[in-house]
Amino acid sequence: xxxxxxxxxxxxxxxxxxxxxxxxxxxxxxxxxxxxxxxxxxxxxxxxxxxxxxxxxxxxxxxxxxxxxxxxxxxxxxxxxxxxxxxxxxxxxxxxxxxxxxxxxxxxxxxxxxxxxxxxxxxxxxxxxxxxxxxxxxxxxxxxxxxxxxxxxxxxxxxxxxxxxxxxxxxxxxxxxxxxxxxxxxxxxxxxxxxxxxxxxxxxxxxxxxxxxxxxxxxxxxxxxxxxxxxxxxxxxxxxxxx
Amino acid sequence: xxxxxxxxxxxxxxxxxxxxxxxxxxxxxxxxxxxxxxxxxxxxxxxxxxxxxxxxxxxxxxxxxxxxxxxxxxxxxxxxxxxxxxxxxxxxxxxxxxx
Numbered sequence: 001x002x003x004x005x006x007x008x009x010x011x012x013x014x015x016x017x018x019x020x021x022x023x024x025x026x027x028x029x030x031x032x033x034x035x036x037x038x039x040x041x042x043x044x045x046x047x048x049x050x051x052x053x054x055x056x057x058x059x060x061x062x063x064x065x066x067x068x069x070x071x072x073x074x075x076x077x078x079x080x081x082x083x084x085x086x087x088x089x090x091x092x093x094x095x096x097x098x099x100x101x102x103x104x105x106x107x108x109x110x111x112x113x114x115x116x117x118x119x120x121x122x123x124x125x126x127x128x129x130x131x132x133x134x135x136x137x138x139x140x141x142x143x144x145x146x147x148x149x150x151x152x153x154x155x156x157x158x159x160x161x162x163x164x165x166x167x168x169x170x171x172x173x174x175x176x177x178x179x180x181x182x183x184x185x186x187x188x189x190x191x192x193x194x195x196x197x198x199x200x201x202x203x204x205x206x207x208x209x210x211x212x213x214x215x216x217x218x219x220x221x222x223x224x225x226x227x228x229x230x231x232x233x234x235x236x237x238x239x240x241x242x243x
Numbered sequence: 244x245x246x247x248x249x250x251x252x253x254x255x256x257x258x259x260x261x262x263x264x265x266x267x268x269x270x271x272x273x274x275x276x277x278x279x280x281x282x283x284x285x286x287x288x289x290x291x292x293x294x295x296x297x298x299x300x301x302x303x304x305x306x307x308x309x310x311x312x313x314x315x316x317x318x319x320x321x322x323x324x325x326x327x328x329x330x331x332x333x334x335x336x337x338x339x340x341x342x
Binding site for chain 2: 029030033034037048050051054055058059060061063064067068070072078081082085086087088089090091092093094095096097099100103108111112114115116118120166167169170171172173174175176177178179180181182183184185186191192195196198199200202203204207218221222225226227228229230231233234235237
């Protein structure tokens with residue numbers, strides 16, 4: 001089918017970047033409170049500020065930063081934390097793979113900058129936008145999300161002092177509420193429900209059946225149950241059933 | 244402190260590599276269907292494994308954690324913005340802890 005609009009309306013790089021920033025505003029609005037919660041949680045665990053701020057600056061991945069803080073404070077082995085982070089963020093592999101099919105060819109250096117900002121949320125926005133063929137659009141989208149994530153972290157870290165103890169303790173639920181918020185809407189699909197059920201069952205066996213006898217960190221049991229559940233799902237379901 | 248910073252740098256690297264690799268090199272390589280399905284299921288398996296049983300020890304008491312989790316589930320079922328799911332969970336725990 002002919003697409004005359006594409007020829008008629010070719011945005012300049014600057015315009016595409018600005019369009020990306022505008023598209024990223026909802027992501028930014030969503031990120032700030034979660035980043036504040038992250039800063040507060042790190043503070044409540046007495047994590048050094050430099051480490052907390054460096055995490056948001058260098059890692060830029062919400063769930064793995066939360067779990068990283070928790071694993072560090074639980075005294076997990078460093079290799080377990082790294083492996084958990086890797087497995088947790090392996091999903092970005094598919095998102096980048098999907099983006100690579102849509103993006104116009106650009107320099108490797110430019111793609112390297114785009115890749116840094118691939119998150120669940122920026123990818124979700126990019127997926128529904130036609131402008132996402134433009135590297136500058138995605139760069140704008142990722143930039144405002146990254147900015148919001150870091151500003152939020154700074155607010156969380158430097159605001160934590162005045163907070164009452166009960167509120168700080170309540171922040172411990174933030175991570176889990178976020179995970180629940182991400183997971184629950186997907187449970188309407190049966191394969192997802194089955195995989196989630198297998199993961200919970202595996203975790204229960206590992207937590208109450210294995211870890212009392214064999215020392216097993218929470219990080220390692222997350223990795224094991226993920227492999228069991230995602231592996232079973234991959235074997236059980238065909239292409240058309242997968243999420 | 245230095246070892247913690249190094250840990251953060253390595254975490255950043257293992258986060259960045261899966262984001263970077265496909266954009267640079269995977270353009271013309273087809274994943275096996277099994278691996279593709281495994282990766283598609285991974286987020287859900289990870290999320291479930293993170294939530295349970297970690298949720299139970301997320302706050303001062305198991306009951307407040309369960310209430311907070313229940314509030315989050317209800318809000319998530321109503322499809323409200325993720326921010327409000329998080330804030331609602333915190334509020335649920337906070338109300339129970341101060342009562």
